[in-house]
Structures are given as C-alpha cells and as structure tokens.
Amino acid sequence: MxxxxxxxxxxxxxxxxxxxxxINQFTFLYGDDLRYATYLGLEPHIxxxxxxxxxxxxxxxxxxxxxxxxxxxxxxTILTVLDGIEFWRWMNPILVTVLAYALFYLVFVRFPQRKxxxxxxxxxxxxxxxxxxxxxxxxxxxxxAFNYVYPMIFLFATLIYFRKQDLREPITTKxxxxxxxxxxxxxxxxxxxxxxxxxxxxxVWFAKRIWLKNKVQIADWLLLISYVAGALFLFLAPxxxxxxxxxxxxxxxxxxxxxxxxxxxxxxxxxxxxQQSIFMLFVVVLSAILCYQISKKxxxxxxxxxxxxxxxxxxxxxxxxxxxxxxxxxxxxTVVIGLFTALTIIGLNAFISWKEKNDFYLVLALGFISINLxxxxxxxxxxxxxxxxxxxxxxxLIILLWSxxxxxxxxVPVVWILTICALINIIFVFREYQFNAKIHLERKQIMLQTKxxxxxxxxxxxxxxxxxxxxxxxxxxxxxQAYRDYYRMDPSVxxxxxxx
Numbered sequence: 140m141x142x143x144x145x146x147x148x149x150x151x152x153x154x155x156x157x158x159x160x161x162i163n164q165f166t167f168l169y170g171d172d173l174r175y176a177t178y179l180g181l182e183p184h185i186x187x188x189x190x191x192x193x194x195x196x197x198x199x200x201x202x203x204x205x206x207x208x209x210x211x212x213x214x215x216t217i218l219t220v221l222d223g224i225e226f227w228r229w230m231n232p233i234l235v236t237v238l239a240y241a242l243f244y245l246v247f248v249r250f251p252q253r254k255x256x257x258x259x260x261x262x263x264x265x266x267x268x269x270x271x272x273x274x275x276x277x278x279x280x281x282x283x284a285f286n287y288v289y290p291m292i293f294l295f296a297t298l299i300y301f302r303k304q305d306l307r308e309p310i311t312t313k314x315x316x317x318x319x320x321x322x323x324x325x326x327x328x329x330x331x332x333x334x335x336x337x338x339x340x341x342x343v344w345f346a347k348r349i350w351l352k353n354k355v356q357i358a359d360w361l362l363l364i365s366y367v368a369g370a371l372f373l374f375l376a377p378x379x380x381x382x383x384x385x386x387x388x389x390x391x392x393x394x395x396x397x398x399x400x401x402x403x404x405x406x407x408x409x410x411x412x413x414q415q416s417i418f419m420l421f422v423v424v425l426s427a428i429l430c431y432q433i434s435k436k437x438x439x440x441x442x443x444x445x446x447x448x449x450x451x452x453x454x455x456x457x458x459x460x461x462x463x464x465x466x467x468x469x470x471x472x473t474v475v476i477g478l479f480t481a482l483t484i485i486g487l488n489a490f491i492s493w494k495e496k497n498d499f500y501l502v503l504a505l506g507f508i509s510i511n512l513x514x515x516x517x518x519x520x521x522x523x524x525x526x527x528x529x530x531x532x533x534x535x536l537i538i539l540l541w542s543x544x545x546x547x548x549x550x551v552p553v554v555w556i557l558t559i560c561a562l563i564n565i566i567f568v569f570r571e572y573q574f575n576a577k578i579h580l581e582r583k584q585i586m587l588q589t590k591x592x593x594x595x596x597x598x599x600x601x602x603x604x605x606x607x608x609x610x611x612x613x614x615x616x617x618x619x620q621a622y623r624d625y626y627r628m629d630p631s632v633x634x635x636x637x638x639x
Contacts, residue, residue: 145253146253147253147256148251148252148253148254148255148256148258148259149251149259150256150259151256151259151260151262151263151264152236152239152240152251152259152263154263155232155235155236155239155263155266156232156233156235156236157232158266158267158565159231159232159235159236159266159278160228160229160232161565161569162278162279162565162568162569162572163227163228163231163232163279164228165569165572165573165575165576166224166228166279166280166281166572167224167576167579168220168223168224168281168625169280169608169609169610169612169618169622170280170282170609170610170612170615170618170621171282171621172216172220172224172280172281172282173618173621173622173624173625174617174618174621174624175213175216175217175220175282176217176220176221176625177621177624177625178198178202178217181194181195181198181217181221190221192218195214195217195218195221196214198217199213199214199217202378203376203377203378204376204377204378204381205377205378205381205382206378206379206381206382207376207378207379207382208328208331208372208373208374208375208376208378208379209286209328209329209330209373210328210372210376211325211328211329212285212286212289212290212329212330215285216281216282216285216286219281219285220281220282224281227281227284231278231281231284234284234288234289234292235266235278235284235288237292238288238289238291238292238295238531239262239263239266241291241292241295241296241299242262242295242531242534242535242538243255243258243259243262243538244299245295245298245299245302245535246535246538246539246542247542248299248302248303248306248308257550257551257554258538258541258542260554260557260558261537261538261541261554261557262534262538264554264557264558264560264561265417265418265421265530265534265537265557265561266278266534266561267561267562267564267565267568268417268418268557268560268561268564269527269530270413270414270415270416270417270526271568271606271607272414272522272523272526273414273415273522273523273524273526273527273530274568275606275607275608275609276523276524276527276609277524277527279572279607280524280609283524283527283609286329286330286524287330287333287524287525287527287528288527290325290326290329290330290333290334291333291528291531292322293322293323293325293326293329294322294326294329294333294336294337295531296318296319296322296323296326297319297322297323297326297337297341297362297366298337298340299319300316300319300323300362301341301344301359301362302499304356304359305499309356316358319362320361320362320365323362323363323365323366323369324365324366324368324369325369326366326369327365327366327367327368327369327370327371327372327373328368328369328370328372328373329369329373330528331373331374331517332510332513332514332517332525332528333510333528334369334370334373334374335370335513336506336509336510336513336528337366338366338367338370339509340502340505340506341362341363341366343502343505345359345363347498391518392518399515399516400515403514403515403516403517403518404474404515405470405471405473405474405477406521407477407511407512407514407515408473408474408476408477408478408481409473409477409522410511410521410522410523410525410526411477411480411481411511411526411529412449412473412476412477412480413449413522414522414523414526415511415526415529415530415533416446416449416450418507418529418530418533418534418537419446419480419484419533420446420447421533421537422484422504422507422533422536422537422540423442423443423445423446423480423483423484423487424443424446425537425540425541425544426442426484426487426488426491426504426540427439427440427441427442427443427487428440428443428540428544429491429540429543429544430442430487430490430491432544432545433490433491433494433495434490434494439487442483442487445479445480445483446480448476448480449476452472452476481508481511481512484504484507484508485501485504485505485508487504488500488501488503488504488536489501489504491540495543499539500536500539500540503532503535503536503539504536506529506532506535507529507532507533507536508529510528510529510532511526511529568607571603571604571606571607572607574603574604575602575603575604575607575608577603578600578601578602578603579602581600582599582600585597585598585599586599586626586628587626589628589632590626590627590628591627591629592629592632593629593631593632594631594632595631595632595633596632596633596634596635597632597633597634597635598634598635598636598637599612599634599635599636599637600636600637601636601637601638611636613634613636619634622634
C-alpha cells in the first residue's frame with residue numbers, strides 16, 4: 140500500500156487547508172483587527188517602541204472592565220495581528236483544518252481512515268458551502284475567527300471527552316486529560332454564545348448520567364468546574380454591563396422580556412432560514428430519509444419539502460409578486476416557518492434517537508438549533524459571524540446521518556457533485572478576494588505616501604465588491620478611525636472615497 144493510499148482519507152483535509160490558505164493570502168486587516176492593533180497605542184509604530192505582553196494585558200484588563208469579558212480571546216487576537224496579517228494567514232487555515240478534524244472525530248471517535256474518503260470529502264466540502272456573509276466575517280476575518288471559529292475547537296475537544304465517556308473509551312492519559320481540562324476552561328471563557336451552548340450540553344450530559352444512575356467520575360466533575368469557572372469569568376465581567384448602557388444598546392436593554400423576543404426572534408430565524416439554508420436543507424432531507432429507512436413510513440419523506448417552503452414562497456405567483464412579497468416580508472411568516480423548520484429538525488432526530496437508542500442525533504440537532512436561538516436574548520441578531528457556531532454542529536449531524544443512510548450507490552456521485560460545487564465556489568471567492576486585494580494594496584500605498592502630512596485631502600478607491608469584505612472602512616465611524624490610527628493619520632487630514 141502506497142503512502143497516498145494509506146492516507147487517502149486525509150486528502151480532503153489537505154484540500155480544505157489549501158482552499159482556506161489560498162483565500163487568506165488575499166485577506167487584509169480591517170475593522171476590529173485594526174482597532175486591536177492600535178488599541179490604547181499598542182501598535183509599535185505609533186509610539187515607536189516595542190509592545191510588551193504586560194501592556195497588552197493592561198489594555199485588555201481595561202476592556203474587561205469597560206467593554207467586554209472576552210479577555211483571553213482579545214489577548215490572543217492582539218498578539219496575532221499586532222505585527223500585521225501574515226502570521227494569521229498561515230495560522231487560520233491550520234486551525235480551521237483542526238476544527239474539521241475535531242468534527243469528524245466527535246462523530247466517529249477516531250481519525251479518518253482510507254475507507255472514509257467519501258465522508259471526509261463531505262465534511263470538508265461543506266465548509267465551502269458557508270454563506271459569504273458568514274464566511275467573510277469568520278474564516279476570512281482575523282477578529283471574527285478568534286471570536287467565533289477557534290473557540291469551537293475548545294468546545295469540541297470538551298465534547299469529545301464526554302462522547303468517549305459515553306462510548307466507554309475514556310481518556311485516561313494524564314497529558315490528554317490536562318489538555319481537555321485547559322480546553323474546557325478556554326471554551327467557557329471564550330464567546331458568550333459558544334460558552335452558553337457548551338454549558339447547556341454539559342449540564343444535559345450530567346443530568347442524563349445522574350438520571351440513568353451511571354457513575355460520574357471525579358475527572359468529569361473537574362471538567363465541569365473548569366468550564367463553569369471560565370464561563371463565570373466571561374459572564375460576570377463588569378465590561379458588558381457598562382457597554383449595555385451605551386446609547387445604541389440602552390434602548391434595547393430597557394425593553395421588557397417579551398418585547399425583546401418580539402424584536403429579535405424574527406431576525407434570528409431569518410438568518411437561520413437564509414444564511415444557513417444549505418445546512419438546514421441537508422439536515423432535514425437526510426433526517427427525513429433516515430426516519431423513512433427506520434420506520435418504512437412514507438409520510439416522513441414529506442418533511443423533505445419543509446426547507447423548500449421559504450424559497451417557494453419567494454417565487455412570484457400568477458405573474459404578480461404581491462403574494463410572495465407579503466409572505467416572505469412578514470415577520471410573522473418568518474417566525475412560523477423558522478420555528479416549524481427548527482421543530483422539524485428536533486422532532487425527526489428525536490425520533491431517530493428513540494428508535495436507534497442513540498441520543499447523539501438529538502444532541503447534535505439541539506446544538507444546531509439552540510446555538511441559533513440563544514441569540515434571541517441579544518441585540519445583535521443580523522447573522523454573519525454569529526451564525527457560524529451552529530454550522531459545525533450541522534456538519535456533524537449531516538455526516539452522522541449520511542453514514543447511516545442506505546443507497547450507497549448514490550453516495551459517491553452525490554459527493555462528487557458537492558465537491559465540484561465546492562471547488563467552483565473556492566475559485567470564485569478566491570477571484571473576488573484577489574480583486575479586492577489590489578484595492579487594499581493601492582489604499583496602503585496611498586496611506587504610506589501621505590504619512591506625516593497635515594491639512595490635506597486624500598482619496599481612497601472603493602473595494603471592487605464589498606460583499607467579499609467584512610465592510611467598507613467608511614461604513615462605520617469607529618472602523619474609519621481605526622484605519623486612521625493604524626496609519627498614524629493627522630486629525631487634520633480628510634479622507635474621501637472614489638465614487639463609482
């Protein structure tokens with residue numbers, strides 16, 4: 140057996156790495172990246188002296204006390220972006236690939252083998268079906284990746300520990316346990332949405348063990364304590380409470396509980412339906428097919444139509460768009476369709492878990508749905524980066540369902556089709572980022588040429604396609620200010636942007 144044949148199951152992970160790496164070569168610092176690189180004068184070229192770790196910790200203690208509780212995440216973000224984007228361009232594809240391995244390991248509790256080529260191809264291809272609104276704010280944005288991608292690695296490492304406990308393959312090696320203990324703490328003290336869903340899943344696991352009168356090891360309790368400790372550092376931070384008093388958030392926080400839900404629920408379900416549509420479609424279709432396989436009852440196949448409802452309603456009927464626009468533009472319809480779809484996913488996988496005596500299907504379904512619905516308790520519900528954490532759960536559920544569905548003759552051609560579509564998407568996204576990179580470099584050259592000038596006006600070109608960047612630097616006043624700070628522009632210099 141040649142080495143290529145031996146490691147054939149790993150080949151899709153290499154392609155995932157190369158795809159993300161290629162796109163990241165044309166990703167530049169922007170938005171919060173620039174803010175963290177210049178926060179309280181950190182950037183070395185601002186005060187012309189080296190930055191120390193002590194200074195970084197001091198700035199983030201200030202953030203912890205006045206802005207947000209993500210102390211550890213922010214420190215590592217600053218350490219990475221302080222000297223530019225180059226290091227992150229290599230680090231990010233490596234960590235995204237590690238996350239992909241963690242998804243596969245969580246489901247099958249082993250690393251890929253030669254026979255897993257179809258499954259690993261499916262796993263990695265799905266990363267390139269992520270909606271561009273989500274992709275550009277996570278896998279192609281340093282700050283977004285630190286907040287919404289890397290914490291998922293720590294969370295999944297923690298979940299792998301408990302999954303191995305369920306399968307009676309406990310982790311007993313001291314260094315491995317120590318690593319998981321660290322991961323549980325970092326997952327708890329990461330990002331609020333991820334920390335909360337992890338805590339919920341761990342509490343469900345402990346409740347199940349106690350209910351079934353299964354023994355809970357001291358090591359299990361220590362992991363829970365480690366996770367809770369991290370979560371307490373995150374949720375009890377003074378910063379978020381002060382931030383909630385800011386003008387943009389104060390109005391929301393003064394609403395009653397039900398008024399908040401009325402405002403945010405339609406928005407959360409909208410990004411669930413549209414930004415996560417591919418994953419929702421796969422989950423519903425595969426769940427319905429497996430339910431049919433188990434029960435031999437054809438009515439389960441009717442659920443395949445569920446994820447198609449919002450798209451059917453988007454089509455103008457009888458040469459008029461009035462009916463379609465009324466249905467798709469209605470917040471009530473968004474709530475009805477979104478909740479019905481969410482309940483369908485949970486219901487189908489609850490049925491599978493019951494029949495197969497395997498609650499892992501339901502756990503993954505709850506992870507996929509709950510990590511979205513948690514967002515109804517926050518004012519930031521537009522999707523984008525906050526829609527990412529649900530996707531790893533969706534991918535896990537998809538490959539678990541896929542591995543237990545018959546019609547093996549169709550597995551290879553279907554995965555080939557998905558792979559081709561993924562590769563086309565990689566090429567298209569790569570091309571758009573490449574075009575935007577030319578604009579970024581042109582802007583950089585202009586900013587460097589005008590460095591030190593006063594009382595002048597400079598004109599910067601607009602990005603070719605803003606859809607393939609987190610946002611334009613002039614979209615938000617703080618982003619433009621971070622850009623000015625990064626290039627040490629004098630306050631008297633006025634920045635204009637070319638009109639199309």
